[in-house]
Amino acid sequence: xxxxxxxxxxxxxxxxxxxxxxxxxxxxxxxxxxxxxxxxxxxxxxxxxxxxxxxxxxxxxxxxxxxxxxxxxxxxxxxxxxxxxxxxxxxxxxxxxxxxxxxxxxxxxxxxxxxxxxxxxxxxxxxxxxxxxxxxxxxxxxxxxxxxxxxxxxxxxxxxxxxxxxxxxxxxxxxxxxxxxxxxxxxxxxxxxxxxxxxxxxxxxxxxxxxxxxxxxxxxxxxxxxxxxxxxxxxxxxxxxxxxxxxxxxxxxxxxxxxxxxxxxxxxxxxxxxxxxxxxxxxxxxxxxxxxxxxxxxxxxxxx
Ligand SMILES: C[S@@+](CC[C@H](N)C(=O)[O-])C[C@H]1O[C@@H](n2cnc3c(N)ncnc32)[C@H](O)[C@@H]1O
Numbered sequence: 001x002x003x004x005x006x007x008x009x010x011x012x013x014x015x016x017x018x019x020x021x022x023x024x025x026x027x028x029x030x031x032x033x034x035x036x037x038x039x040x041x042x043x044x045x046x047x048x049x050x051x052x053x054x055x056x057x058x059x060x061x062x063x064x065x066x067x068x069x070x071x072x073x074x075x076x077x078x079x080x081x082x083x084x085x086x087x088x089x090x091x092x093x094x095x096x097x098x099x100x101x102x103x104x105x106x107x108x109x110x111x112x113x114x115x116x117x118x119x120x121x122x123x124x125x126x127x128x129x130x131x132x133x134x135x136x137x138x139x140x141x142x143x144x145x146x147x148x149x150x151x152x153x154x155x156x157x158x159x160x161x162x163x164x165x166x167x168x169x170x171x172x173x174x175x176x177x178x179x180x181x182x183x184x185x186x187x188x189x190x191x192x193x194x195x196x197x198x199x200x201x202x203x204x205x206x207x208x209x210x211x212x213x214x215x216x217x218x219x220x221x222x223x224x225x226x227x228x229x230x231x232x233x234x235x236x237x238x239x240x241x242x243x244x245x246x247x248x249x250x251x252x253x254x255x256x257x258x259x260x261x262x263x264x265x266x267x268x269x270x271x272x273x274x275x276x277x278x279x280x281x282x283x284x285x286x287x288x289x290x291x292x293x294x295x296x297x298x299x300x301x302x303x304x
Contacts, residue, residue, distance in 0.1 A: 004036040008204070009181040016058070017051025018073070022103040024048055025096050025151055029180060030055040033204070037147055039092035045081045045138060046095050048105075050074030064090065068117055069109040080116045081134045091146040093138045099153040100127055100162060124162055125222060132169030132219070135207075139171045142209045148172070151180065153202040165203035172215040176206040233264045235280045239287070240297070249296035252278075 008029060013019060016027030030052050034042070039061065044052035047065035053074035056063030064086060065075030072078075081095075098105060098119030106114035113120040118134070121127040131152075138148045152164035165177070180202045209215070227233050227241045242258040243250060250258070256274055259265050265273040281287045281295050290296050 004032055004178070006177065007179045007181065008032060009183075011183050013183075014055075016054030018049035021049035022105075022108060023096070023099060023153075024051055025180075027051055027055045027058075030094070031059070033094075033149060033178075034059060034061065034092070037092055037149075037206075039090065039146065041090040042092050042094060043086055043090035043141060044075075044094045044096075045086070045134070045141075046097065047072060047074050048096065052094055062090075064088065068114065069105065071109060081118075081137060082116065082130065086141055089141050089143050089146075091143050093142045093146070093148045095134070095138060095149070096151040097131055097134075097153075097164065100124065100155055100164075102153075102155055124167075128164070128168050131164070132171065135168070136171040136215075136217075139207060139209055139215055144209055144212065146209055147175070148207045148209070149204055150207075151202055151204045154199055156196070156199065165205060167220055169217065169219040170205070170207070171217045172207040172209065173217075174205050175208045176204075178204040178206070180204055228262045231263065233262060235264070235276055236284055236286075238262050238264055239277055239280045239284070243287070243295065243297050249290060249294070252293045252295070255295065 010026055010028035010032070012028060013026035014028030014031060016030065017024045019026075034055065042052060042056050042061055042063040044063065044065050047053060047067045048069075050065060050073040053063050053065040065072065066079040066081070066084070066086060067075070067077055068080055070078045098117075101119055101122055103119060104113060104117065105119045106112065106117035107120075118127065118130055121130060135148065135150060138150070142148050152168065154161055154163035154165070156162070182200050182202060225232070227237055238259055239255070242255055242262075246254055246258060255277060259273070259277055264270060270276065281289075286298055287295055288298050
């Protein structure tokens with residue numbers, strides 16, 4: 001087996017595919033992955049410019065390529081991972097997912113959005129859901145004992161990181177997570193105002209198929225929780241949040257009226273919750289008394 005660390009850096013992209021095809025993953029990366037896993041047969045279900053097929057030809061590995069693009073340079077085009085079936089299975093199924101809608105592939109190769117195109121899905125939860133479905137299909141196409149390897153990226157929008165490896169439903173157990181270093185980062189060359197951390201990597205998740213029927217997957221759950229209603233609320237958390245909500249300064253009466261509605265104040269064991277609020281204010285270095293019966297956040301606590 002070839003050497004492979006959990007961080008894979010290929011400054012020279014290697015031969016295979018078309019370097020001009022947006023988001024192509026470079027022949028050297030594919031070569032290193034195949035050098036480690038040594039599959040006798042490969043399938044790429046989002047083959048794009050045909051990088052995987054080219055590398056497999058060079059290595060003498062049988063490879064079936066599929067892509068939604070009708071003019072696919074390798075294998076079968078016009079093929080939808082979510083509804084079509086491959087001709088046969090493989091020991092390793094590879095897939096390089098779109099970067100959400102950063103590049104809308106159907107617009108690139110077809111001139112207009114194709115509703116089947118995963119990169120045409122603007123809604124992040126829907127995009128993730130469809131990627132999870134695609135991965136569940138791939139796990140059924142790989143031979144028992146074989147691997148599914150999926151490369152996925154992340155994007156930052158309005159200060160939030162949309163990270164596929166964190167959010168995507170995983171259809172089976174992850175045996176490896178490789179970080180692929182990006183050498184021509186998408187975000188580097190762009191003009192941004194203010195500070196930002198450039199995204200310089202992608203994640204390659206590897207799943208193994210161990211059984212015919214049952215797969216131990218993991219589906220991240222989307223949630224929004226409210227300090228006022230949560231069983232996880234702490235006293236410091238409650239008092240700080242209430243003071244912020246009240247504009248950074250409040251009378252004890254206003255604070256009591258605010259916190260009285262919180263779940264933490266309504267628990268039977270917290271019958272003396274007002275005393276707890278006073279104690280939190282007195283002991284917490286984040287709060288200071290303005291005058292008797294009136295408290296505020298210390299100056300450095302109002303905004304991060
Ligand atoms: C990141 S690119 C793959 C690039 C490829 N690894 C290369 O080196 O050229 C993602 C590909 O997914 C394809 N795609 C998008 N939706 C698809 C679908 N529903 N079924 C099959 N392929 C799809 C796009 O046409 C695009 O070529």
